Amino acid sequence: MGNSREQPLPTPVTCAHLVLPIDCTTIGYRNATATGACMPASSDNCQMLAPQAYQEQDFLAPEEMWRRYEFIANTSHDFMTLINADYVYEAANRAYCAAHCKRADEIIGRKVADVWGQEVFNTFVKGALDTCFSGRQVSYQGWFEFSTLGLRYMDVSYYPYRDSNGAVTHAVVVSRDVTAFKTAQDEAQRQVQRLAALHDLDTAIITSFDIRNVLNVLLEQATRQLGLDAADVLLYDAASRTLRYAAGTGFPPSAETPPPVPLGEGLAGRAASTGEIISITFDSSTGRDQAELPSWSRGEPFAAYYGVPLLARGQLRGVLELYGYRVPQADVEWLRFLDTLGGQAAIALENAQLVQDLQTANQELIAAYDATLEGWVRTLDMRDKETEGHTQRVAAMAVALARAMGIDEPNLVHVRRGALLHDIGKMAIPDSILLKPGPLTPDEQRLMRKHPEYAYELLSRFAFLRPALDIPYCHHEKWDGSGYPRGLKGEEIPLNARIFAVVDVWDALSSNRPYRSALPHEEACRIIRQQSGTHFDPAVVEVFLRARDEVIGLE
Incomplete structure (x- = not known):
């Protein structure tokens, strides 16, 4: 270490606020010019850096060195x-004394329990000190109450201090006030949670067309993120100019369903009519009482109420009401989140209403389509009295057999429509051929066999009927390829058409005709079975025969 020399250790020096350690191998030098890299001092109790090489000038007096250490400690925040093994303070810096609003002599020489109180000492301090005295460093973070600072979040570390023999004699306790960091961290976490809540609400808006699901997500997130206890949503009914209860959470099961609230009346009605958030706390300081709350909620000891108008594009959609048993800490960020949540809720309600209106319009349109199809079918039945009622029967049987074959419910709609329209192409066949009582000539037969093509030409113009075209176009195709109009064979024939072919022939065999009586069911089944693999798909025939009574409506 250059020209350095070892010096005897000085005796302990007691300062006004601080007793300093005395066994560091390197104390410090005045007017020393250091060269080379810095390396840690060898003592376990000292964290100073000692120069690897220096030019010795004058050695600094121990008293001056301790004064400098005292200055460093007392200027630290x-x-x-x-603290010694008897839990007695032997040193405390100025920041520590000031935090407790005490002089140094009111702390140094006193037990830790006297300064903090026995409960705090037993709960938080003693265990950490005992661990430290066993030779292990301890660190933790927590909230502590100080006389001058109030409640502060501290980062606390206990370092074991060893004598020259290596025995732990003291605990060096260093505490740093990290309240600002903790507060910022907690606020950041709250912001993340609130963003997640808004994301959950957005997801509910996007993925669910059920307004009840959207409202349940809204109420859950509102009470959780705002620290409130109960909430409800009142939807605006423009026809009656009232707010009507739609959903709620947090209220006791015995609570009655709120009655409609006229616009402008009560807290919710005022929030709706003014378009502004209403915030009320009920305590002696405000002079407000629960008589202002809705009558159905007065039995609960609510201390706070918030009414949030739900406005989307300037249009009132409803009111979100929030209740708390305690008054929340409604800071700027809290209020901003409440306002944002209200805006998102209004958008959710608007979207849900738009979807509901669209679904209603779609259902009405589908009903109009089906009514039109039924009209076409009745027109055809009125034209051909021989087959009157046939269309409705085969439509019902085709749906039943398709369901037994495993066709999913959405596609059953197309099966029914195709079955209803299976003979719609006959509208293009002249009455002289369609209603001819006797056998048809070859030319008439060729014309009659064109009715599937006429059906295709007619129905393919309508987008909503295209999925139903398989039956009108292909129900006269046969499994062995001998059918018409295209001579399709086997699984080239669409499944819906293969299903319909069986029930179409069954109805023809089991119904009365002017030229013959209906065949008994067993005879009709024999014919169906006989034509399996030629006219019909064997798999469809097997299911039909097994589920015959269910398909033809006897079960």
Whole structure:
């Protein structure tokens, strides 16, 4: 170490606020010019850096060195104390004394329990000190109450201090006030949670067309993120100019369903009519009482109420009401989140209403389509009295057999429509051929066999009927390829058409005709079975025969 020399260790020096350690191998030098890299000092109790090489000038007097250490400790904002094995303070820096609003002599020489109180000492301090005295460093974070600072979040570390024999004699306790960091961290976490809540609400808006699901997500997130206890949503009914209860959470099961609230009346009605958030707390300081709350909620000891108008594009959609048993800490961020949540809720309600209106319009349109199809079918039945009622029967049987074959429910709609329209192409066949009582000539037969093509030409113009075209176009195709109009064979024939072919022939065999009586069911089944693999798909025939009574409506 250059020209350095070893010096005997000085005796302990007691300062006004601080007792300093005395066994560091490197104390410090005045007017020393250091060269080379810095390396840690060898002592376990000292964290100073010693120069690897220096040019010795004058050695600094121990008293001056301790005064400098005292200055460093007392100008630090961290709290520093030295505690012996009897839990007695032997040193405390100025920041620590100031935090407790005490002089140094009111802390040094006193037990830790006297300064903090026995409960705090037993709960938080003693265990950490005992661990430290066993030779292990301890660190933790927590909230502590100080006389001058109030409640502060501290980062506390206990370092074991060893004598020259290596025995732990003291605990060096260093505490740093990290309240600002903790507060910022908690606020950031709350912001993340609130963003997640808004994301959950957005997801509910996007993925669910059920307004009840959207409202349930809204109420859950509102009460959880705002720290409130109960909430409800009142939807605006423009026809009656009232707010009507739609959903709620947090209220006791015995609570009655709120009655409609006229616009402008009550807290919710005022929030709706003014378009502004209403915030009320009920305590002696405000002079407000629960008589202002809706009558159905007065039995609960609510201390706070918030009414949030739900406005989307300037249009009132409803009111979100929030209740708390305690008054929340409604800071700027809290209020901003409440306002944002209200805006998102209004958009959710608007979207849900638009979807509901669209679904209603779609259902009405589908009903109009089906009514039109029924009209076409009745027109055809009125034209051909021989087959009157046939269309409705085969439509019902085709749906039943398709369901037994495993066709999913959405596609059953197309099966029914195709079955209803299976003979719609006959509208293009002249009455002289369609209603001819006797056998048809070859030319008439060729014309009659064109009715599937006429059906295709007619129905393919309508987009909503295209999925139903398989039956009108292909129900006269046969499994062995001998059918018409295209001579399709086997699984080239669409499944819906293969299903319909069986029930179409069954109805023809089991119904009365002017030229013959209906065949008994067993005879009709024999014919169906006989034509399996030629006219019909064997798999469809097997299911039909097994589920015959269910398909033809006897079960």
